[in-house]
Amino acid sequence: MSESYDLMVIGAGMAGVAAATKCATAGWRVAIVDALPYGGTCALRGCDPKKILRRGAEIIDGARLMRGKGIDEGGLRISWGELMAHKHGFTDPVPRSMEDTLTAVGVDTLHGHAQFAGPTSLEVDGTGYGAARVLVATGARPRPLGFPGHEHVIDSTDFLDLDTVPARILFVGGGFVSFELAHLAARTGTTTVIVDRGPRPLTSFDPDLVELLVDRGRQVGVDVRRSTTITAVEPVDRGYRVTLERDGQSETVETDLVVHGAGRVAALDDLRLDAAGVEWGERGVRVSGHLQATTNPGVWAAGDSADTAGMPLTPVAVSEAKVAASNMLKATTTTPDYTGIPTAVFTIPELVRVGMSEAEATADAAIDLVVRCSDTSTWYSSYRIGETTSAAKILIDRTTDLVVGAHLLGPGSGELVNTLGLAIKVGITTRQLKSATAAYPTHGSDLGAML
Numbered sequence: 001m002s003e004s005y006d007l008m009v010i011g012a013g014m015a016g017v018a019a020a021t022k023c024a025t026a027g028w029r030v031a032i033v034d035a036l037p038y039g040g041t042c043a044l045r046g047c048d049p050k051k052i053l054r055r056g057a058e059i060i061d062g063a064r065l066m067r068g069k070g071i072d073e074g075g076l077r078i079s080w081g082e083l084m085a086h087k088h089g090f091t092d093p094v095p096r097s098m099e100d101t102l103t104a105v106g107v108d109t110l111h112g113h114a115q116f117a118g119p120t121s122l123e124v125d126g127t128g129y130g131a132a133r134v135l136v137a138t139g140a141r142p143r144p145l146g147f148p149g150h151e152h153v154i155d156s157t158d159f160l161d162l163d164t165v166p167a168r169i170l171f172v173g174g175g176f177v178s179f180e181l182a183h184l185a186a187r188t189g190t191t192t193v194i195v196d197r198g199p200r201p202l203t204s205f206d207p208d209l210v211e212l213l214v215d216r217g218r219q220v221g222v223d224v225r226r227s228t229t230i231t232a233v234e235p236v237d238r239g240y241r242v243t244l245e246r247d248g249q250s251e252t253v254e255t256d257l258v259v260h261g262a263g264r265v266a267a268l269d270d271l272r273l274d275a276a277g278v279e280w281g282e283r284g285v286r287v288s289g290h291l292q293a294t295t296n297p298g299v300w301a302a303g304d305s306a307d308t309a310g311m312p313l314t315p316v317a318v319s320e321a322k323v324a325a326s327n328m329l330k331a332t333t334t335t336p337d338y339t340g341i342p343t344a345v346f347t348i349p350e351l352v353r354v355g356m357s358e359a360e361a362t363a364d365a366a367i368d369l370v371v372r373c374s375d376t377s378t379w380y381s382s383y384r385i386g387e388t389t390s391a392a393k394i395l396i397d398r399t400t401d402l403v404v405g406a407h408l409l410g411p412g413s414g415e416l417v418n419t420l421g422l423a424i425k426v427g428i429t430t431r432q433l434k435s436a437t438a439a440y441p442t443h444g445s446d447l448g449a450m451l
């Protein structure tokens with residue numbers, strides 16, 4: 001065993017880096033290890049590169065919305081190669097700069113595939129390490145698919161590295177990944193099909209707003225098939241033939257590419273957690289509320305690889321990592337606060353949510369629910385840019401005058417939802433929100449009318 005650390009962190013994504021930095025800054029001897037270049041999913045293969053590529057799609061869509069309103073967008077197109085180079089301008093420096101930042105606070109940065117060799121000992125590509133504690137922050141990977149031909153399906157990482165975007169793409173699953181990537185691809189001129197096995201896509205979002213988004217997507221070439229199962233993918237001369245089944249009826253769709261958007265599972269299966277006596281499932285390492293493994297006090301987990309009430313999102317990963325680090329450092333049992341964490345699907349327009357769904361708030365007998373629905377498509381913010389689809393649904397408890405949930409679809413929603421998240425987290429009443437004066441005209445200045 002070559003070293004003995006206070007903490008070893010497996011995974012240099014948002015969770016792992018946050019915890020390693022906090023513990024090293026507090027004076028602990030910390031090592032972190034990753035099998036891939038440092039940065040994790042969000043910075044290298046998820047949130048950040050995706051939203052850079054989306055910028056191209058925003059410009060195309062924005063110009064089209066202004067057709068006949070002073071903009072001649074004829075000939076405007078995405079140069080995918082240049083857009084990808086723009087993406088690389090951000091992603092390529094990430095591993096080096098992240099590693100330098102860790103080294104600067106005294107963290108030993110290791111490279112290789114880590115596996116448990118005992119309760120708190122690891123092997124990294126054959127070299128043994130000992131530590132007082134191990135934090136599992138290994139993230140998630142695409143859920144294995146069972147249908148014949150699943151090996152032809154590429155994942156979101158492959159998509160975000162495509163050299164060219166083909167004319168036809170079929171997405172498996174109707175969640176975040178498929179909607180975001182289909183909306184992006186559609187603005188490059190691609191015809192996209194999203195196949196979801198359930199009756200309702202984007203299940204964690206407001207169903208009324210999802211229907212508006214599905215309609216808006218259809219207008220730009222995103223076709224959503226519901227309650228449909230994929231039974232086979234087979235290569236044909238040009239692309240793939242995908243067999244779909246719905247209500248016992250079979251049909252085939254020809255496509256150039258099939259992309260995985262059917263959910264992600266915790267990346268734990270080759271970690272040899274059994275050697276550490278750690279219980280786990282596809283949602284992650286089984287942890288107590290304060291993020292310590294239920295069956296091994298020396299092991300902790302945070303982010304996508306921890307089985308918690310938090311969604312697999314970057315802000316959740318960072319927040320859990322900080323809480324786990326603080327609990328390890330101070331021997332406390334603080335639990336993460338998930339209140340008011342917003343989530344956004346970066347379609348065009350974007351769809352967001354914070355707090356309760358309408359169904360959850362309706363079912364809660366303690367809430368005297370008022371639902372404020374607004375079709376905002378004729379409001380100034382949408383009119384100005386020619387957007388035809390936007391809406392808001394704000395859920396308020398009449399008794400306390402507090403916002404308990406907020407659901408928005410439309411331009412600027414991804415920013416506006418942060419104010420509503422803050423209101424939910426710190427308990428700002430709608431009366432107080434309305435008393436604040438926003439700069440005009442901004443998306444923030446729409447808030448008062450939504451309440």
Ligand SMILES: Cc1cc2nc3c(=O)[nH]c(=O)nc-3n(C[C@H](O)[C@H](O)[C@H](O)COP(=O)(O)OP(=O)(O)OC[C@H]3O[C@@H](n4cnc5c(N)ncnc54)[C@H](O)[C@@H]3O)c2cc1C
Pocket residue numbers: 010011012013014015016033034035036037039040041042043045046047048050112113114115137138139140156157177267270271302303304305312313314315317346
């Ligand atoms: C396409 C896509 C888009 C997304 N967009 C958003 C978004 O817009 N907003 C948002 O909030 N969330 C988004 N997410 C989710 C977000 O990326 C994750 O929730 C977040 O990155 C999780 O961070 P993490 O630190 O838990 O795991 P990760 O960032 O996945 O880091 C885990 C690291 O562990 C390493 N690792 C795994 N096993 C081992 C091992 N045995 N040995 C060594 N290293 C190992 C991996 O190489 C990886 O670097 C997106 C996800 C995807 C896939």
Ligand SMILES: NC(=O)c1ccc[n+]([C@@H]2O[C@H](COP(=O)([O-])OP(=O)(O)OC[C@H]3O[C@@H](n4cnc5c(N)ncnc54)[C@H](O)[C@@H]3O)[C@@H](O)[C@H]2O)c1
Pocket residue numbers: 145172173174175176177178180195196197198201202203228229230260261262263264311312313343344345346
């Ligand atoms: N903007 C963001 O914050 C963002 C973006 C991308 C991903 N993410 C995170 O990554 C996670 C994974 O995203 P995702 O889109 O892969 O999953 P998801 O859980 O959002 O959606 C998966 C969908 O696929 C369907 N499905 C599963 N298996 C299927 C099959 N065999 N055939 C047809 N449909 C099938 C499910 O019914 C579900 O609707 C998300 O839960 C989210 O937390 C977040």
